[in-house]
Amino acid sequence: MFEVTEVSSEFDAKIQQEIDAKTKPLGALGALETLAMTIARVLGPDEPQITKPTLLVFAGDHGIAASGVSIAPSEVTTQMVMNFLKGGAAINLFCAQGGITMEVIDCGIAQEIHDQPKLINHRLGAGTGAIHREPAMTLGAVKQGFAMAKERVALHHGRGCNLIAFGEMGIGNTSSAAAIMAALLGREAAECVGRGTGIDAATLARKQMLVEQALFLHCEQLGDPYGVLACLGGFEIVQMTGAILAAAELKMLVLIDGFIATAAALAAVTIAPNARDYMIFAHESGERGHKLMLEHLNAQPLLSLGLRLGEGTGAALAVPLVQAAAKFYNEMASFEEMGISI
Numbered sequence: 001m002f003e004v005t006e007v008s009s010e011f012d013a014k015i016q017q018e019i020d021a022k023t024k025p026l027g028a029l030g031a032l033e034t035l036a037m038t039i040a041r042v043l044g045p046d047e048p049q050i051t052k053p054t055l056l057v058f059a060g061d062h063g064i065a066a067s068g069v070s071i072a073p074s075e076v077t078t079q080m081v082m083n084f085l086k087g088g089a090a091i092n093l094f095c096a097q098g099g100i101t102m103e104v105i106d107c108g109i110a111q112e113i114h115d116q117p118k119l120i121n122h123r124l125g126a127g128t129g130a131i132h133r134e135p136a137m138t139l140g141a142v143k144q145g146f147a148m149a150k151e152r153v154a155l156h157h158g159r160g161c162n163l164i165a166f167g168e169m170g171i172g173n174t175s176s177a178a179a180i181m182a183a184l185l186g187r188e189a190a191e192c193v194g195r196g197t198g199i200d201a202a203t204l205a206r207k208q209m210l211v212e213q214a215l216f217l218h219c220e221q222l223g224d225p226y227g228v229l230a231c232l233g234g235f236e237i238v239q240m241t242g243a244i245l246a247a248a249e250l251k252m253l254v255l256i257d258g259f260i261a262t263a264a265a266l267a268a269v270t271i272a273p274n275a276r277d278y279m280i281f282a283h284e285s286g287e288r289g290h291k292l293m294l295e296h297l298n299a300q301p302l303l304s305l306g307l308r309l310g311e312g313t314g315a316a317l318a319v320p321l322v323q324a325a326a327k328f329y330n331e332m333a334s335f336e337e338m339g340i341s342i
Contacts, residue, residue, distance in 0.1 A: 001146055002245040007277035011045040012037070018045070021334040031302060035280065035325040042253050042278055043162060047330045050253075050323050052161040053100045055312050056152065056243060057084060057091060058122075058168050060107040060235035063130030064214075065172030069207040071197050074127065074171050078111040081169060085116055090309060091167055094316035101161070105152065107145065108235035109170075122148040124235045131179060132213040135221075135231045142229050142238050149242030150249075157250045163322060164247050165255035165282070166264070167312020168236045174287065177263035179211045179232040181289055183222045184266050185296060189215060194259070194288030197308065225270040233267075240264040241271075248275040255322065257315040258285035258307060262293045269297065280322060283307055283314035 018040075019033050020026055027033060039048050059081050065074045083089045084104045087096075095102040105120040106113065110127040113119055124145055128136035156164060170176075174196040182192045193208040215222070218231035229238050241264040247254045248268070256265045256279050268275045276297060283303035284290055294301060302318045335341075 001143070001150070002249050002272055004245060004248045004272040004274040006274045007041050009041070012041065015040040015045050019329065021336065022328065022332045023335055023338055023340060029328065031300060032321065032325045032328065034300065035302070035322065036329040038280060039253065039322065039326050040329060042251060048326055049330070050163050050326050052159060053098070053163040053165070053319050054156050054161045055091070055095055055100050055102050055165040055167055055316055057102065057104045057312055058107050058166065058236035058239050059104065059109050060170045060173070061110040061127035062170055062172030062176055062234050063128050063136070064132060064175050064210060066130065067132070067206070067210055068203060069175045069196070069199070069210060070171050071199055072171050074110050077109050077169055077171050078113060081106065081109060081113060081119070084169070085118055089311060090313050091311035091316060094313055098316055098319045100165070100316055100319055105239065107239045120152065122152070122239060128234055131176065131232050132210040132217065135218065136176070136233050137230055137235065137238070139226060139230045142226055142233070145235060145238040146242035146245070149239040150246040153243050153246035153250065157252060161252070163253040163255060163319070164243070165257065165312055165315035165319065166240045166243055166261050167257055167315060168240060168260050168310055170234055170236050173234050173237065173260050175207055175211055176232055176234045176237060177260040178289060179214050180228055180237065180263045180267060181293055182211065182215055183228045183232060184225065184270055185292070187292070191292065192289040196287070225267050229267060237264050241267045244268040245272055245275055248272065248278040252278065253280060253322070254278045255315045255318060256281045257312045258283060258310060259287035259290040260310060261312070261315070262290060262297070266293055266297065280318070282318035285314065
C-alpha cells in the first residue's frame with residue numbers, strides 16, 4: 001500500500017558544509033543543526049522552506065477503557081473532541097500560536113458526533129474491542145484505516161503542506177500503545193505500561209495486568225505489524241500509522257508527538273523502515289516506555305517538558321523550532337559573506 005523511498009545522502013556533505021559555514025562556532029546551534037540537516041535532506045539542500053504546517057488530531061475510543069485503566073470514562077473522548085471543535089483545548093491554542101492548520105478526525109469514538117462540519121468522518125466503528133478479551137479490530141479495518149489516512153494526507157500535500165504532525169485523543173489509548181510497543185519490541189508489559197494521564201498505583205497494576213493478558217491472548221497473531229495493530233491497536237493509532245507512512249511516501253517532514261504517536265511511528269517503521277528518514281521527534285514525554293521507544297528508533301527529541309497530555313501538543317510546540325532550523329540554514333550569513341576571519 002505504501003512505497004517509501006530512502007532519503008538520499010547525496011548532498012549530505014554539501015548540507016553540512018552549508019551549516020558549518022554559518023557565522024557561529026562549529027556545532028554551536030546544537031540540535032538545531034541536526035534538525036537543519038534532516039530538513040535539507042528531505043526537502044532538498046537549496047533553501048528548503050516549511051510550507052503550510054498541519055496537525056491532524058485522530059480520535060477513537062478503546063474497549064479496554066471500560067475496565068478502569070484511566071482517570072476518565074470513555075465519554076470524555078467525545079467531550080474533548082467537542083472541545084477541540086470549539087477551540088478550547090491546549091492543542092487549539094498552540095496551533096493558533098504557531099500558525100498551524102489543525103484538523104480533527106473521528107476515527108471511531110463511541111458516541112458519534114453529528115452536525116459538526118469541521119469534524120472529518122473516518123469512523124471504523126464505535127470504539128475498538130477490549131484487547132484483553134478480543135481483537136481490537138479486523139485486518140480489514142486496519143487496511144481501511146490506512147486508506148482513509150492516505151487520502152487525507154494526500155489532500156493536505158496537494159494544498160502545499162510539507163510538514164505534517166499528528167495528535168490523538170482516546171481514553172485508554174496509552175494501554176493500546178503500551179501493548180503495541182511491547183509486541184513490536186519484545187518487551188515485558190511492565191517496561192511499557194505507564195500512568196497515562198495520572199492513574200494511581202492500584203489502577204496502574206490493573207492496567208499492566210490487562211496489557212499482559214492482551215499480549216498472551218493474541219500471541220500467535222503478533223508476528224507482523226498488521227496483526228499487532230489489528231489485535232492491540234486503536235482506530236486512531238491505526239490511522240496515525242497510515243498517515244505517517246503516507247506522508248513519508250510523499251516525502252514530507254513528519255513531526256512525531258509523544259508516547260502514542262511514537263508507538264504509531266514504531267509500527268510505521270516496522271512496516272516501512274525508510275519512513276524513519278522523514279521523522280522528527282518533538283519531545284520525550286513523562287510516560288514510562290517512551291524513552292525506550294525513542295532509543296530504539298535512534299531518536300533525539302527536541303523538547304523534554306514532562307508533557308503527558310497528548311493531543312499533539314508537543315508536536316505543535318516543536319513546529320517553531322523546525323521553522324527556526326530552516327530559517328538559520330537558509331538565511332544566516334556565512335563567515336565569507338561577512339568578511340569574518342576564522
